[in-house]
Amino acid sequence: MSRKVTIVGFGYIGLCIGAVLAEKRYDITGIDTRQDVVDEINAGKTSVSEPGLGDLVREATAGGRLRATTDPSAVADADVVIVTVGTPLGADYEPDLTQLRSAIDGIAPHVRPGQIVVLKSTVPPGTTDRVVRPALETGGLVAGRDFSLAFSPERLAEGRALLEFQSIPVVVGGVTRSSTEATAAFWREALDVDVIEVTDAKAAELTKLADNLWIDLSIAMANELAMLCDRLEVDVLEVIASANSLPKGAHNVNILLPSMGVGGSCLTKDPWFVHHLGELHGLDLRTPQVSRTVNESMPAYTFGLIESGLRAAGKSLETSKVAVLGLAFKNNTGDLRFTPTKDTIALLEQSGCELAVCDPWVSAHEALTITEVPLSATVEEAVKGADVVAFLAGHDDFRRIEMEELAGQTNPGCLIVDGRMYFRRSQIERIRELGMRFRGIGR
DSSP: OOOEEEEEOOSHHHHHHHHHHHHTTOEEEEEOSOHHHHHHHHTTOOOOOOTTHHHHHHHHHHTTSEEEESOGGGGGGOSEEEEOOOOOBOGGGOBOOHHHHHHHHHHGGGOOTTOEEEEOSOOOTTHIIIIIHHHHTTTSOOBTTTBEEEEOOOOOOTTSHHHHHTTSOEEEEESSHHHHHHHHHHHHHHHOOOEEEOSSHHHHHHHHHHHHHHHHHHHHHHHHHHHHHHHHTOOHHHHHHHHTTSEETTEEOOOOOOOSOOOSTTTTTHHHHHHHHHHHTTOOOOHHHHHHHHHHTHHHHHHHHHHHHHHHTTOOGGGOEEEEEOOSSSTTSOOOTTOTHHHHHHHHHHHTOEEEEEOTTSOHHHHTTTOSSOBOSSHHHHHTTOSEEEEOSOOHHHHTOOHHHHHHHSOTTOEEEESSOOOOHHHHHHHHHTTOEEEETTO
C-alpha cells in the first residue's frame, strides 16, 4: 500500500494522527483553514499541548515527512484521506456539521479513483451515508466502487493520545463491504493494532457515542455515590474499589472515579448528541440527560464544599483567601477545553474571596480564558496566606508538594479541598496531624 496520507483538519486530533503516522514513515500533508496553524507546523512547531507531540512534529517536518497547507487540492495526491474537523454542539444541543460540510465540499473536486476516505469527526449516525457520501459523489465518482469511504471513530484521550492511537483497537465501518475492508487493511498496516470491522458506517458512528455516553454515565454514578458518601461519612474511593471487585459478565464491575467535574470537547457534547438522536426518532432518552445534569452540577458542588468547610471553621468566603491549584480539565495537560474549573472559579469570584490560581501546564495568556485573576508563577506564591487550597487538577507537579511545607505557607487551620488528587487515607491523616482540615468529593 502506498504511504501518502492527507489529513483534513489539523487541530488536536488531526495533528496527533499525522505526527504518529509520519514517525512510521508515512508522507503526511495536513490541510487546515487557519494560516497560523499551517505556518506553525511548517516551521516544525506546534502550540497543541500533548506530551511528546512537539518532538514528533519537529522531527517529521525536518525529515520532510510532515507539512501543512490551506489548499484542499492537496487531497488529490493522497492515497488515504482522513477527515478530522470539529463538530461542536449547535442550538438546542443539535450537532453542528457546518465545518464538516465545508471541508467535504472543499475536497470533493479533488477526490480521485482508488483513494480511501476516512471520516473520524464525531457525528450523528447516518452522517457518512447521508451527508459525506453525496457530497463526495457530485463529481461522478461512486463511493464503494471508485473510491472507498468509511467511518472510523476517534477514541483518544487527551494526555495519552499518541500512545492510545498506537494501541487501542480501531473500529471501522464502511458504506460498502469493500470500503470496510480497504480501510481496515490501511489501519492494520499503519498501526499494527486490532481492527474491529462493523457492519456499516452507521454502527461505527454510534460506537463513539456509546463509548462516551458510558464514560459520562459511570462518572455521574460515581459523583452521586460520592455525594451520598459525604452524607454518610464513608470514603467513596473505598466503596468503589471494593465494588469493582465483583465479576459481572465478561469483566468486573467498573465504576469510574468521581471528580469536581467533566471537561473536554467529547464528554461534554456527545451525550447530548445521543439525546438529540433519540428525539429525532421519537425517543425521550433519559440516560444522556441524567449524566450531563449530574456532571454539570459538580463544579457548584465543589464550590459548596469550600463554602461549607470555611463556615464550619467559623470563617466566610468574603474574608478568606482561596488558592486554586489546577485549571486544566485533565491531569498533566494544559487542556482548558470546557474545563469544569471555570465554573467553580466563577462562583469563587462572585463570592468576593481573595482568589489565587496556579497551573504550571497553562500559560498566562491561556489562563485568561478562565479568569482575569493573574496566574501565580509558583505554587508557593499562590498558597501563601491561604485559608483554602483547592486541588482542582491532579497534576504530578502538585503530588510533589510536601504537606509540611504547605502547612507552613498557609494560614492556621487551612482547608485542603481534593477535587481530583485522590489523596490516600494516610495523606489525609497527615494533613489533619499538621493542623489543616480536609474535604474531598465523597471523602
